[in-house]
Amino acid sequence: MSETSDTSTTTAPTAPDEEGRNANRSTTPGSEGFKRYIGSGWAERDETLPPAREQAAHAAARRATVSAAFPGQRVIVPAGDMKQRANDTDYPFRAHSAFAHLTGWGSDSEPGAVLVLEPTPDGHEATVFFRERAGRDSEEFYANPAIGEFWIGARPSLAHVAADLAIATSDVADLDHVLSRVDTATLVVREADPAITDRVDHARIRFAAEMALSTNAADTPFSLEVNAEHEPDAELARVLSELRLVKDDYEVAELRAAIDATQRGFTEVLEELPRITSEVRGERVIEGVFATRARLDGNDVGYGSIAAAGPHATILHWTRNDGPVVPGDLVLLDAGVERDSYYTADITRTFPVNGTFSPVQRQVYEAVLEAADAAFAVVRPGAIFREVHAAAMAVIARKTAEWGFLPVSAEESLEPDNQFHRRYMVHGTSHHLGLDVHDCAQARRSLYMDGELAPGMVFTIEPGLYFQPDDLTVPAEFRGIGVRIEDDILVTADGAENLSAGIPRTVDEVEAWVRASRG
Numbered sequence: 001m002s003e004t005s006d007t008s009t010t011t012a013p014t015a016p017d018e019e020g021r022n023a024n025r026s027t028t029p030g031s032e033g034f035k036r037y038i039g040s041g042w043a044e045r046d047e048t049l050p051p052a053r054e055q056a057a058h059a060a061a062r063r064a065t066v067s068a069a070f071p072g073q074r075v076i077v078p079a080g081d082m083k084q085r086a087n088d089t090d091y092p093f094r095a096h097s098a099f100a101h102l103t104g105w106g107s108d109s110e111p112g113a114v115l116v117l118e119p120t121p122d123g124h125e126a127t128v129f130f131r132e133r134a135g136r137d138s139e140e141f142y143a144n145p146a147i148g149e150f151w152i153g154a155r156p157s158l159a160h161v162a163a164d165l166a167i168a169t170s171d172v173a174d175l176d177h178v179l180s181r182v183d184t185a186t187l188v189v190r191e192a193d194p195a196i197t198d199r200v201d202h203a204r205i206r207f208a209a210e211m212a213l214s215t216n217a218a219d220t221p222f223s224l225e226v227n228a229e230h231e232p233d234a235e236l237a238r239v240l241s242e243l244r245l246v247k248d249d250y251e252v253a254e255l256r257a258a259i260d261a262t263q264r265g266f267t268e269v270l271e272e273l274p275r276i277t278s279e280v281r282g283e284r285v286i287e288g289v290f291a292t293r294a295r296l297d298g299n300d301v302g303y304g305s306i307a308a309a310g311p312h313a314t315i316l317h318w319t320r321n322d323g324p325v326v327p328g329d330l331v332l333l334d335a336g337v338e339r340d341s342y343y344t345a346d347i348t349r350t351f352p353v354n355g356t357f358s359p360v361q362r363q364v365y366e367a368v369l370e371a372a373d374a375a376f377a378v379v380r381p382g383a384i385f386r387e388v389h390a391a392a393m394a395v396i397a398r399k400t401a402e403w404g405f406l407p408v409s410a411e412e413s414l415e416p417d418n419q420f421h422r423r424y425m426v427h428g429t430s431h432h433l434g435l436d437v438h439d440c441a442q443a444r445r446s447l448y449m450d451g452e453l454a455p456g457m458v459f460t461i462e463p464g465l466y467f468q469p470d471d472l473t474v475p476a477e478f479r480g481i482g483v484r485i486e487d488d489i490l491v492t493a494d495g496a497e498n499l500s501a502g503i504p505r506t507v508d509e510v511e512a513w514v515r516a517s518r519g
Contacts, residue, residue, distance in 0.1 A: 028143050039137035049163035055104035055341065056166040058250045060126075062243060063102050067117060067124040069239050073232075074178075074186040075117040075124070076200060077102055077240075078193035082111045082146070092300070096192035097435040098240045100342050103128060104165055107299040107340040110155070114196065116178055127168045129175045132158050183207045187236040201230070234442075241442035244434050246456035251434060252490060254343035255458055256499060258298065259488055261337035262345040263503045265293035269333060270351070270517030273325075277353060282325030283307040286333060294337045302344025303437045306334035313350065313482030314466040316427055327354040330361055332482055342435045346460050347500050348486030355514040360477045362507055364465050368483045369506065371395035371463035375429055379461075379489055379496035383453045389429040392463040397421040400465075405474055423473070424465050432459045433488055453491045458499070462486030 029035075066075060079095035095109040103115055105128075113130035131147060133155040134140035142150040149155055158169040179196075182203035190197045247255070269276075269289050276282040276289075286307035294301045304319040312318045313332035325331060330352055336345035350365065352358075357365060375392040394414065400421045401410035413420045432439040432448070440448065464484035467474050487500045504513040 035139065038142055042136045047157075047159075049160060051163070052166040053104060053164055055250050056164075058248050059102055059104035060166065061248075063117065063124070063126050065243055066102065066239065070117075070187060070236070071123070072119045072185065074119055074182070075236065076178075076186065076188040076196065077115040077117075078189060078196045079105075079109055079111065079113040079115075079130075080193045081195070088145070094299075094342070096189065097342065098189050098237075099192065101240070101244060101435055103167065104341075105161075106342045108156075110161075112172060112193075114172070114175055114193070116175075118178070125168070127170050128161065128165065129170050129172045129178075130158075130161070132171045179203055184211075185232075187232055189237065189240070190230070190233050204230075237442045238444060241440045242444070242447055244440050245432065245443060245447060245451075246454055247434060247458050247490075248456070251343060252456070252458065254339050254341050255345065255433070255488065255490075258302070258337050258339050258343055258345040259347065259500050259503075261293060261297035261339075262335065262347050263500070264297065265290040265335065265337060266333065266347070266349060266503060267513075267517055268293055270514055273353065273514070273518055276325045277327060280324060281322050283309055283312070283321040283323050286325070286331070287321045290333070290335050294335075298337045298339045299342065300338050302336040302338035302346065306332065306348075308332040308334075308482065309353070311469045311480040311482075313484075314468050314480065315482075316466070325353055328358070329353050330357075330481065330483065332484055334484065334486065336437065344433070344435075344437050345488060345500070346433055346437050346462075346486065347488065347503060348462055348464075348484045349503060349505070349510070350483045350485065351510050351514050353514075355511055355518065357507055357511065361481060361483075364467075364478070364481050364483050365485075365507055365510075367395065367399040368463050368465050368485050370399070371429075372461055372485045372487065372505075375461045375463065376487075376489065376496065376498060379453060379491060381453055381455055381491060381493065385430065385451050385453060385459075386449045388459075388461060392429040392461070393421065393425075396425055396463060396465065400424055403474075403478075424467060425463065427462075427464070429463050430459045430461055430489075432457065434458060455491050455493045457491040459489055460486055461489055 077099050079099040082090040082093055085091050093111045095105065095113070099113070099115055100106050100109065105113070110130040113128055116127050116129065117124040118127065133149065140148050142148055145151040147155070156164070158171065162169040179199050182200055184204050184207055186200060186204065188197055188200045269286050272285060272289050276285045279285050287305050290305055291301055305321070306318050307321045308315060308318040309323055309325040309331045310329040312323050313330055330350050332348065332350045334348040336347055338344040352361060371392040374395050375388045378387050378391045397410040397413045400406055401413060405424070406413050406420045408418060408420060412418055434440070462484055464482065466482040467478040467480065469480040471479055485505055487498050487505070490497045490499050504510045
């Protein structure tokens, strides 16, 4: 990474905490001659405006739904800002999912952008506020490593984004005027940008205090405490989460593309097995090979990849990925490609390193596959979401009881007060999928776990069995085996489609897949 320019000599706005990070090692020229020279001699920009992107119309329809849910109320949805990793380096920026959903702006979105739905007599007027790009004659252009184009590349203009997203835009400096008019009815997506949330909270307090004084309520006690769990904001979060429960055609197409890319990534991992097994940290090679595909076909991985070999496969969220990959063991690979639109796949396949399941590995794998198939069989419009989990658990309970692992029968174990079979699968079977790998998480239980399935819903089915290396309730030959099979499911008008069915999942298919990939 190149040296970072000093920002203390420029008057251009800077990102939070940017100024002063490296002031003591500045080498940026400050002479007037240099400023004139670096600001001149540039070719004209191509200012041709793009047509509206495909998702712009879908985003407009979503905004209309939010507008109808909150008539007369200002709604503020920040994209969020850069997050510091170390000193003057930041994590890669990812806009908040609610912002992406309501604007259609994904991996090319601008840090610090804010969507505001301003109430009007007819609904709401939508505006995206972000920092207008600086001219090449400004110090920001060359001296600000956070937003200067000399450092981070070309940035879009307000006019470009307005055309691209089919939405009004305004410079982020104008956001101050919006925030100055915040009242107690204003809503904000709280976790998206803490700085914006803090300003909204304090503006609400000021507004409430002024209203109290204007109504001659001086004798009424008034609290200046900021309500960190502002109830109307929770309602906004719920509405935005539930808005994503049913995917439109564009979203389903993006998820299909993410799954296709994930399948390519899995196959490329298998093709690298000779190298993977030769490295002390073979799990890291798996992670890296898949991450390369994710960056080639999308924005990034949709979540931290789980590349768990041998006994690490019994650790549900193993993301250290620093162990060896040994022939004779199983690898549990849980990974997904995230598209530039932010829609992500979430797939798990478990495969034998040497291309052949041992008898015990096969026994466990086929039990998990039976659970997955049983869960899929109940998916149809009108079914209750929790029934998917119940179908998988019935198989898990029956299999572990047949193997003699439970202190009671399968039927007794399934009783709410027992659940002994859950020792070997403590996680749920399904979660909604979309912009977030665990999508729609703030939806009401009545619409999520207890909700009816509807066409357009997309969720995972991912049963597993995990026998810890030191679990004395199972025979020694089972210990250290972990198996999960995870697919992404679309509810259709008359049933369901396994979107990831093209990725090998039966024992015979997986063995042939591994052998073919290894040549």
